[in-house]
Amino acid sequence: MIYLDANIFVHAMIENSAIGNSCRKLMSKIDDGELIAGTSLLTVDEVVWAIKRHVGYKEGIEYGKKILKSSSLSFLPINRSEVLKSFNMMEIGLRPRDALHAATCLNYGIFSILTTDPDFKKVNELDVFSPEEFLKRI
Numbered sequence: 047m048i049y050l051d052a053n054i055f056v057h058a059m060i061e062n063s064a065i066g067n068s069c070r071k072l073m074s075k076i077d078d079g080e081l082i083a084g085t086s087l088l089t090v091d092e093v094v095w096a097i098k099r100h101v102g103y104k105e106g107i108e109y110g111k112k113i114l115k116s117s118s119l120s121f122l123p124i125n126r127s128e129v130l131k132s133f134n135m136m137e138i139g140l141r142p143r144d145a146l147h148a149a150t151c152l153n154y155g156i157f158s159i160l161t162t163d164p165d166f167k168k169v170n171e172l173d174v175f176s177p178e179e180f181l182k183r184i
Contacts, residue, residue, distance in 0.1 A: 047120065049151045050085040051161035052092035054177065059093075059109055060100050065162065068177035072160065076118045081184065083160070084120035086150045089113075092143065128153050138168050148172060 058069035075081040090110045097106035113119070128149045135145035148169045151159055158173045159166055166174045175183070 047082045047084050047156050047158075048175075048180070049147070049156045049159045050083050050089065050119075051147060051159060051163060051166070052085075052089045052096065053162045054160055055089065055093045055109075055113060056096045056100075057162065057177070059097060065177060068181055071181060072177055075184070077116070079118060082120075083118075084122055084154070084156065086122045086124050086147060088124055088143065088146055088150075122150050122154050124150055135169060140165055140168060 054069050054072065057066050058073050060066070061069070072081065076083045090113055093113060094106040094110040097109050114121070124146055128146060131149035131153055132140075132142065132145035135148045136142060140148060144163065144165055147159070148166060151157065152169075152171055157171060158175065160175050160177060160180055162176055164174070166172055
């Protein structure tokens with residue numbers, strides 16, 4: 047399983063660039079069952095907020111609902127153990143939400159993350175892939 051950072055969903059929704067195309071292609075592979083992926087419920091919150099800022103609140107809410115309806119994605123909860131582990135991630139320089147994503151990956155035994163955020167490379171236990179890099183590998 048690969049973990050999807052919130053920016054993958056955001057780029058898929060709003061970018062008309064190569065990165066947006068790569069994110070949409072990856073989402074299609076997930077929807078078609080060719081790729082097993084998961085994310086945390088925190089991701090939905092982040093995506094709604096980002097879409098609200100770039101497109102509109104109504105669109106953000108609708109996109110968040112669409113993400114949650116996906117039967118192809120696994121949604122991982124964030125519990126006390128993930129929050130506690132996230133403090134370790136913050137100590138190596140990750141921002142709080144990124145630290146929660148990294149801690150969630152590690153606590154659920156996921157060691158690959160799909161993101162456009164290079165900060166995740168600070169976590170030695172994670173293999174970090176951009177959408178373009180990952181598409182070349184599959």
